[in-house]
Amino acid sequence: MIHATLHQLEVFETVARLQSFTKAAEELSIKQPTVSSQIKQLTQTVGLPLFEQIGKQLYLTNAGEELLNTCHEIFARLDNFEMTVADLKGVKEGKLCLTVVTTGKYFVPRLLGSFCQLYPHVDISLQVTNHQQIHQRMLDNKDDLYILSKPPEDIDLERYAFLDNPLVVVAPKNHILSNQKNISLEELQPFPFILREIGSNTRKVIQKIFDDNKLDIQVRLELGSNEAIKQAIMGGLGLSVLSKHTLTSSCYEELCILDVKNFPIQESWYVTYLSGKKLSVVAKTFLDYLIAESINYTAEKQFNLAHTHG
Missing domain, CATH: 1.10.10.10 (Winged helix-like DNA-binding domain superfamily/Winged helix DNA-binding domain)
Incomplete structure (x- = not known):
């Protein structure tokens, strides 16, 4: 050879x-x-x-x-060598392969934008997909880093919780419960819900909280995207549980967050990579940047900013 x-x-x-x-x-x-x-x-x-x-x-x-x-x-070793040589010259350049679960599209591009302003010679390959596809990409070692809300337990991963991911109950603006405080889960039971597909982490979380309280949840619709769910809520088809990160300024004329007991559910966003994988200079730089800068991208800050502009 x-x-x-x-x-x-x-x-x-x-x-x-x-x-x-x-x-x-x-x-x-x-x-x-x-x-x-x-x-x-x-x-x-x-x-x-x-x-x-x-x-x-x-x-x-x-x-x-x-x-x-x-x-x-x-080819991976050669790419890493080129990045290392650039780093020795005092320049960060190379390619970052990043895969993000669908809800991450609401904040990851902003983080990438500010990162690329600092490191303009870095090229980004960004894939946005669901948990099942990310799981397969991990098994195939397709990417440098992965951002998702629930890292799989059956893959040996290095994982870092870097950002809050509060889950909230969302309703149409004119919903009968919109002005009520401290709403119980029992009061939600009569209303239909619109949920993500089976296998979604948000779906698992809401199903668990209802099961733990021995309550049934009426699932009227299953949809594969948060945008479709928000449109369905606006159309009066039901309530849903969404990451607060998904609620952008365009939502506030037609949607509201209900004040429900035990909500928001405090979840986290994780950045992960395969254990034993030697990160490239660019991937390590982005990982450090993500952890350091995420304090400026909390869901509450983004919500308040969007609500003000909305």
Whole structure:
């Protein structure tokens, strides 16, 4: 393998990722015969087939799977080396791969914006998805850092609670309970609820508090996004429990937070990464920044700011 070139490995990784010689040639801006030639030379160096074609579909062989994993390790090490060299020169530059659970989209971009102002040479890859997809990305070691409200227990993670995540009961502005104080859970029981999909952390929390009090919760709708839930509340379809971070200034003409006993439920946002993973210079810089700066992004501060402007 010492005779394999980085260019050959780059071509191989691109073909493996796109499962196509033609698409790889297009992405790399080279001719398809060049792709075929590079893969042929690499195959001869390895001494085993790297791909097999069944019909029109291209598949990796076992040797190809192992080589792809090795490519990822090599490219990651080279990226980290470049970041380290830049750091030694006094410059923070490189790429940060970050995946955030959907509710995090209400505050993470603001934190990223101020971070990028400090470190303009850092490129950000931001994925926003649900807990289930984040779990899979963790298993596949896809990213540097993950931000979510409930880190999985079945993956060995380094985790840091860095931001409050209060969960509140949200209702239409003109709801019958909107002006009442110290509302009990029993008083909420007659009203239908709009909840996130099964598996959502917010859904688990609200289900648990009702179960602990031996009360039933009427679930009228299950929706996959907080924005859809807010629209459904505005439409008079029911109440919901949402992170206070989701309540932006545009909500306050039509939504209100009910004063319910035992609410807000105090949860936290966590930034995590795989245990044993050596963070790049850029990832470590962002982690430190996130923990230090999150004091300026509490839900209460953002709520008060949005409420004032609303």
